[in-house]
Amino acid sequence: MPSGLSSYCKPCHKKRNHESALVNQFGTTVEAYNEKFETQNGVCKICGKVDSRGWRLSQDHDHQTGQVRDLLCILCNMALGGFQDSPELLRKALQYLQDWGKE
DSSP states (O other): OOTTOOOOOHHHHHHHHHHHHHHHHHSOOHHHHHHHHHHTTTSOTTTOSOOTTSOOOEEEEOTTTOOEEEEEOHHHHHHHHHTTTOHHHHHHHHHHHHHTTOO
């Protein structure tokens, strides 16, 4: 390893990335994340489950305003992103599923 570089530690690297993302991207803190995590009992605000991949819950936010919302599992967070946070697109998706016999 070249001099001046510290050894790589995956848990520390992930922790630093999580902490810096909360501060830099969302303007919030680890403490605020942890408080919300406890309030939500460690589960996704939409599906009510822990992340199916064992990942940390995502800090959801409004891409237009930057407003921090609740914590979501990666699948629910990606779904909202895929529907561009559009209630109209989500209503159309719901209607589509109902048309195909899904409750």
